[in-house]
Amino acid sequence: MANVPADLKYTKEHEWAKREGDRVRVGITHFAQEQLGDVVFVELPKAGHKVTSHKTFGVVESVKAVSDLYAPISGEVVEVNGALTKTPELVNRDPYGQGWMLIVKPASGGDWDQLLTAQQYEQFLAEGAH
Amino acid sequence: MDTPLKRTPLFEAHVAAGARIVPFGGWEMPVQYSGIVEEHRTVRADVGLFDVSHMGEFEVSGPQALAALQSLTTNDVAALEIGQVQYSLLCLPDGGIVDDLTLYRLDRERFMLTVNAANIDKDWTWVTEQSRALRGAVWRNVSAETALIAVQGPKAEALVGRLTKSNVTSIGYYRFASGRVAGAETIISRTGYTGEDGFELYLPAGDAPRVWRALLDNGMGDRVKPIGLGARDTLRLEMRYALYGNDIDETTNAVEAGLGWVVKTAKGPFIGRDAIEKVRVAGARRKLVGIEMADRAAARHGYPVVKDGGALGVVTSGSYGPSVDKSIALAYVETAHAAIGTELGVEIRGLARPACVVKTPFHPSRVKK
Numbered sequence: 001m002a003n004v005p006a007d008l009k010y011t012k013e014h015e016w017a018k019r020e021g022d023r024v025r026v027g028i029t030h031f032a033q034e035q036l037g038d039v040v041f042v043e044l045p046k047a048g049h050k051v052t053s054h055k056t057f058g059v060v061e062s063v064k065a066v067s068d069l070y071a072p073i074s075g076e077v078v079e080v081n082g083a084l085t086k087t088p089e090l091v092n093r094d095p096y097g098q099g100w101m102l103i104v105k106p107a108s109g110g111d112w113d114q115l116l117t118a119q120q121y122e123q124f125l126a127e128g129a130h
Numbered sequence: 131m132d133t134p135l136k137r138t139p140l141f142e143a144h145v146a147a148g149a150r151i152v153p154f155g156g157w158e159m160p161v162q163y164s165g166i167v168e169e170h171r172t173v174r175a176d177v178g179l180f181d182v183s184h185m186g187e188f189e190v191s192g193p194q195a196l197a198a199l200q201s202l203t204t205n206d207v208a209a210l211e212i213g214q215v216q217y218s219l220l221c222l223p224d225g226g227i228v229d230d231l232t233l234y235r236l237d238r239e240r241f242m243l244t245v246n247a248a249n250i251d252k253d254w255t256w257v258t259e260q261s262r263a264l265r266g267a268v269w270r271n272v273s274a275e276t277a278l279i280a281v282q283g284p285k286a287e288a289l290v291g292r293l294t295k296s297n298v299t300s301i302g303y304y305r306f307a308s309g310r311v312a313g314a315e316t317i318i319s320r321t322g323y324t325g326e327d328g329f330e331l332y333l334p335a336g337d338a339p340r341v342w343r344a345l346l347d348n349g350m351g352d353r354v355k356p357i358g359l360g361a362r363d364t365l366r367l368e369m370r371y372a373l374y375g376n377d378i379d380e381t382t383n384a385v386e387a388g389l390g391w392v393v394k395t396a397k398g399p400f401i402g403r404d405a406i407e408k409v410r411v412a413g414a415r416r417k418l419v420g421i422e423m424a425d426r427a428a429a430r431h432g433y434p435v436v437k438d439g440g441a442l443g444v445v446t447s448g449s450y451g452p453s454v455d456k457s458i459a460l461a462y463v464e465t466a467h468a469a470i471g472t473e474l475g476v477e478i479r480g481l482a483r484p485a486c487v488v489k490t491p492f493h494p495s496r497v498k499k
Contacts, residue, residue, distance in 0.1 A: 037360070038167040040450035041426040041457070059479065061428050063166045063450050064360055088426070089167075 002125050003030035005096055009072065009112070010121035016096065017072040017115055020103070024073055024112075027100040028060065028091065031125055036062040039091040042084040044069075044101055049077045051104060053111045058101070060091065069101070073111045079103035138183035139277050139338040147356055154359055155248030155375075157184040162358040169361035170452040173324050177283035178357035179345055182330070183338060186250035186273040188257065191240040194266030199241060202257055202401060203233065204384060206394040210235045215304040215321055218392050219384055220256060221402030225409060226380035227387070229253050230372060232321060234306060242317075242332075244278070246374045260401065277338035281345060282328035282365075284496070285352040290318065290329050292348050293341075298329070303498050312344035313337070323362065325369035325495045367458065368451045370420055370490035376431055377418060377446040377460050386414040386462065416443060417468040420490035421476065423457035426450060427483055429476040435461050436482050437474045442467050445476060453493045463487070 008016045014032035018025045033039060041061040051057040051071035058069040081100050084090060091099040106112065116124060135158045144151065149160035160181065163169060172178045190198060199207045205218035212235050220228035229249045234242040245253045250273055258269050281290055291298045296309030296318060306319035314337035319330045333341060346354060363373070372378045372387060384393045384406055395407050423429055428448055435443035448459030459476065467474060470489050475482035 037162060038165050038450075041428065043427065061426075061450075063364060063428075063452075064161070066428070066430070092165075 002122055004118050004122050004125070006118045008096070008118060009115035010118065010124075011070055011072045011115060012124060013068075013070040015070055015072050017112075019112075022105065023078065024075070024104045024106055025100050026072060026102040026104060027095055028069065029121075030095050032067075033092045033095045033099070036060065036065060036067060038063050039088045042088045042091065042101065044080045044084070045077050047077050047080055051075060051077060051102070053114075071104070072115055073104060073106050074108070075104040075106040077102050078105050136184070138181055139335045140181040140183060140342055143339055143342055144181065144356070149356070149358060152359075155184065155246070157247055159184060160356070160358040162360045163356050166358070166360035166364060167452045169355060169357045170364050172353065172355045173283045173326055173357055173361065173365055174453055175284070176353040176355075177281060177285040177289055177328070177349060178355055178361070179342065179349075180280040180282065180357050180362055181278075181342070182280050182362075183277040183335070184247035185278055186245040186247060186253065186271070187276045187278075187332065188243045188245065188254065189236075189240065189270040189272055190243070190257075190267055191237075191270075192266040192268045193239060194264040195239050195241055195268075198257075198261035198264045198267035199233065200397060200400060202260055203231070204393040204400060204402065204406070205233070206397040207233065207235075207241070208397065212237060213305055213307065215306060215319060216392075217304075219389065220253065221384070221400075221406065222380060223401055223405065225383040225402045225405030227374070227378045227382055227384065228256055228380065230374055230378060230389075234317070234319070242272075248375060275335050277333050277335045279331045279333070279338065279342060279345070280322055280324075280328065281331065282322045282324040282357075283326050285349070285354075286326070286328035289345065289349045289352055289354060290331070293344055294318065301329075312341045314341050316341075320498065322497070323371055324365040325371075325491065325493065325497060326365075327496060327498045363447075364449050364452055367447055367449055367460070368453055368491060368493040369495060370460065370492065372418075372460075373447055382418075382462075383409050383414070385409045386416050387418045414465060416462045417465050418446065418460055418462055419468050419487045420492060421445070421448075421459040421461050421474075421485045422488045422492070423459070423476065424484040424486070426457050427478050428457050429459035429461070429478065429483075429485065434477040435463050435474055435485075436477050437467060442474070451492055456492075458492050459485075
């Protein structure tokens with residue numbers, strides 16, 4: 001069964017977004033880390049950097065593959081998960097927790113509503129449209 | 131052109147075990163079961179099973195089998211004893227590498243060659259055409275009827291030993307014995323592609339599922355696991371073992387690849403000898419070296435090697451190496467920049483990332499010498 005927490009929003013590129021007050025926390029889904037296999041390197045922007053929804057903000061590498069990371073929303077990066085530099089395997093072990101990647105201060109609330117709900121994302125996975 | 135992918139006799143066992151199956155060299159093969167890093171560590175610490183039945187096996191026999199092999203391969207086949215294995219190359223007249231292989235002397239006039247899966251058809255055409263004039267050398271392609279299971283890791287000897295009456299302890303490195311393993315008639319070869327002690331078991335394709343099962347069942351106490359091609363690649367990379375199609379191919383020569391040790395020019399004429407000799411005398415323009423990255427970004431096949439803004443080489447294989455816990459790679463670099471300790475860069479996604487030429491193997495070999 002897909003592990004898709006109900007309280008998060010999702011992209012079709014398999015990122016998740018979680019509202020925390022006026023900030024949004026971002027990571028990749030359980031499905032994404034499972035597809036990648038062992039994550040060995042995560043390249044993230046620095047705090048202060050602007051990200052744009054649907055545009056790449058970084059890269060995640062597993063032993064076998066390189067994958068772009070897409071921003072679920074536009075805004076300014078206010079915090080980066082520095083623990084991933086030394087222990088990128090946190091992305092596999094705890095994708096929705098310690099494996100988080102960015103905290104973003106959204107530019108506007110506009111693109112939040114365009115994200116998939118947990119139900120829509122599960123549907124998307126079930127259709128195999130990945 | 132779409133040719134259907136081939137399957138080994140163990141395909142169903144891989145699917146049942148939950149392996150992720152990928153196309154590889156014309157075959158549907160397991161790339162991983164539980165995860166590449168975990169499988170890699172299993173082989174270094176305990177024992178792992180690899181289905182490498184996709185690899186090709188040719189037999190050549192007859193009074194002129196030796197002559198045929200002396201002309202086709204670069205190593206000295208006359209030096210090979212019955213029961214011994216030799217690493218060797220098939221080369222083009224210009225020194226380019228047709229394939230790398232292991233050569234088994236089964237009897238005085240009978241040999242077996244193990245070749246790469248993706249090259250079976252090409253190699254078959256090459257060896258039979260190039261030795262056509264030698265009537266006393268009869269070739270047989272036994273790839274389809276032969277399964278190959280590699281049992282690799284510090285506990286491999288104990289595991290295989292429990293399933294056979296043959297004295298596996300007495301089989302030296304790059305030696306083999308014929309015997310029964312779990313009832314199947316097997317060539318028990320002390321060879322491998324991981325840098326660990328272990329065996330490669332050649333057996334009839336029909337027996338493969340039963341022997342695979344017996345190895346898994348009898349190895350439970352050894353924490354045995356099936357290992358996919360993903361970990362096979364990281365294990366061989368840490369040993370600097372060349373992978374055909376990545377590190378060597380028809381455009382590379384043995385000298386620059388660091389495989390001069392299997393080219394025995396003194397043995398007499400063979401295909402490619404003059405060209406390789408020329409490179410030896412003139413010195414290789416470039417060399418295959420081991421590279422260690424300063425950070426964990428992976429240097430992958432085809433990425434440029436750079437220094438002071440200019441390209442001086444190309445990465446041929448690269449990955450995170452689980453046992454060295456670093457991003458490592460093999461690359462051809464201009465000979466002037468090939469010395470151990472040379473600082474250079476690998477261009478990854480448009481950015482030159484610092485790297486250093488290092489000694490290989492990256493991880494110490496523990497094969498039984």
